Amino acid sequence: MKALNRNTAQLPVQYPVKVLQFGEGNFLRGFVDWIIDILNEKTDFNGSVHVIQPIEQGIIHLLNEQDGLYHLLLNGIQGGKAVQQKRLISCISGASNPYKDYLDFLKLAENPALEFIISNTTEAGIEFVGSGKSADTVPDSFPGKLTALLYQRCKYFKGAPGKGLTIIPCELIEKNGENLKKAVLQYAAHWQLPDSFVQWIEEHNTFCNTLVDRIVPGYPRDTIKEIQQDLGYEDKLVVKAEPFHLWVIEAPASVKEAFPTEKAGLQVKFVEDLTPYRTRKVRILNGAHTALVPVGYLQGLRTVREAVEDETTGPYIRETIFNEIIPTLDLPEEELKQFAHDVIERFQNPFIRHELISISLNSVSKYKVRVLPSVLEYHSRTGKLPQNLLHALAALILFYKGSWNGEDIPLNDSADVLAFFHEAWQQRDTEAVVQAVLTNESFWGRDLTTINDLPETVSKHLKEIQATEKQFS
Numbered sequence: 001m002k003a004l005n006r007n008t009a010q011l012p013v014q015y016p017v018k019v020l021q022f023g024e025g026n027f028l029r030g031f032v033d034w035i036i037d038i039l040n041e042k043t044d045f046n047g048s049v050h051v052i053q054p055i056e057q058g059i060i061h062l063l064n065e066q067d068g069l070y071h072l073l074l075n076g077i078q079g080g081k082a083v084q085q086k087r088l089i090s091c092i093s094g095a096s097n098p099y100k101d102y103l104d105f106l107k108l109a110e111n112p113a114l115e116f117i118i119s120n121t122t123e124a125g126i127e128f129v130g131s132g133k134s135a136d137t138v139p140d141s142f143p144g145k146l147t148a149l150l151y152q153r154c155k156y157f158k159g160a161p162g163k164g165l166t167i168i169p170c171e172l173i174e175k176n177g178e179n180l181k182k183a184v185l186q187y188a189a190h191w192q193l194p195d196s197f198v199q200w201i202e203e204h205n206t207f208c209n210t211l212v213d214r215i216v217p218g219y220p221r222d223t224i225k226e227i228q229q230d231l232g233y234e235d236k237l238v239v240k241a242e243p244f245h246l247w248v249i250e251a252p253a254s255v256k257e258a259f260p261t262e263k264a265g266l267q268v269k270f271v272e273d274l275t276p277y278r279t280r281k282v283r284i285l286n287g288a289h290t291a292l293v294p295v296g297y298l299q300g301l302r303t304v305r306e307a308v309e310d311e312t313t314g315p316y317i318r319e320t321i322f323n324e325i326i327p328t329l330d331l332p333e334e335e336l337k338q339f340a341h342d343v344i345e346r347f348q349n350p351f352i353r354h355e356l357i358s359i360s361l362n363s364v365s366k367y368k369v370r371v372l373p374s375v376l377e378y379h380s381r382t383g384k385l386p387q388n389l390l391h392a393l394a395a396l397i398l399f400y401k402g403s404w405n406g407e408d409i410p411l412n413d414s415a416d417v418l419a420f421f422h423e424a425w426q427q428r429d430t431e432a433v434v435q436a437v438l439t440n441e442s443f444w445g446r447d448l449t450t451i452n453d454l455p456e457t458v459s460k461h462l463k464e465i466q467a468t469e470k471q472f473s
Helices: 026-030 032-042 060-065 102-110 142-156 176-190 195-204 221-231 253-258 275-298 304-309 313-328 333-347 363-382 387-399 415-424 430-438 454-466
Strands: 017-022 048-052 070-078 081-089 092-096 116-119 166-169 210-213 239-241 246-250 268-271
Touching: 017 032, 017 092, 017 142, 026 032, 026 070, 026 239, 032 048, 032 081, 048 102, 060 092, 070 221, 070 333, 092 102, 102 142, 116 142, 142 176, 142 195, 166 176, 176 195, 210 275, 246 275, 253 268, 275 304, 275 313, 275 333, 275 363, 275 387, 304 313, 304 333, 313 333, 313 363, 313 387, 363 387, 387 430, 387 454, 415 430, 430 454
Parallel strands: 017 048, 017 116, 048 092, 070 239, 116 166, 246 268
Antiparallel strands: 070 081, 210 246
């Protein structure tokens, strides 16, 4: 079996570096770098990526050993058909560790061809950490490193307007671009950097809010030997992902022109406001997951795929999405329905075993954020209560009892939430349990019993589910 590098793969010299990427993990390599690789193939983007290791320990040594090469395996369902594709990703030209050579890291800012900075450094990565008195030593945080890099670029090009960059963070927090810019400006103030630098940041650099969506399970540890045998290379950085992808970017037209994903037929949307798309994802994808967990688990099902393909829970979740969630959203109906069909296909992916119990982490807070807004909006728009979504709430209450059909349920939530449900279920009366849960404003941000007929509806569904439990002597 051959080692993977540019000689063995017979690949040409790389394009100039247009993108600096903070993060070498599975998601960026299975999503962003795949997109850039396709841009190079199908458009005149003609740019390569240089990867920055955002923390002291990482895997850039493997990237450098393989000359930035690795294979991406796409496995899933698209258009009702199983998809299995493999692609050698070749857009990464090199990788650096700022902790080993900080000056080399700063010198990357002097590249005249550089246009973009992309990141995924975990949700906690975008924050101001007030340690360090200057940019002369490597900052601990990602925003600190980014500030030092931008300051070096500003100095080197003497604040030239045309040398500003487009920063596209992929961290899964709301307003990620705005929060990253805020942190950069905090560092500029903390380090007492010149006003001219702050002005250059404000006027000539673009920080984009984004939404990313692709399931990337990552390195296929269990089957890697078979995969390497099939590839013919000893690839240590293989990544698995689903075919579905969506990247929504708030950005001006100039960014869309410079990053021509539309020409490549990719699902990358440049928008003025991504809020409707975030709401769509949270309500349909995440909301359906959260609703499905207790309903499916109490039916004896254990994975998302089993639940979606079950003769009872399958129709239930489809009806929930199309009849109760989509009517609460404001994007074009056909666009919403297409996204919903894509979600169902993703749930049916035979190549990913997605355990319901793993999704059940902190289900109460997830219901509040992902499902309750659909309940309230449906009630507001129709004057009726969404029966399926409230059935899910009833199932959730029963799920948090912690046992079903004589078996313990491995609940995973904060101690105070678990203690509350333990106490509530000491009562034998179903209505009393429902009353206790619905009036807990720390769960829902309001007293849900003030909504006409909601307590009675939840109690009715709860009793119906309870009646299906097997009797144990």
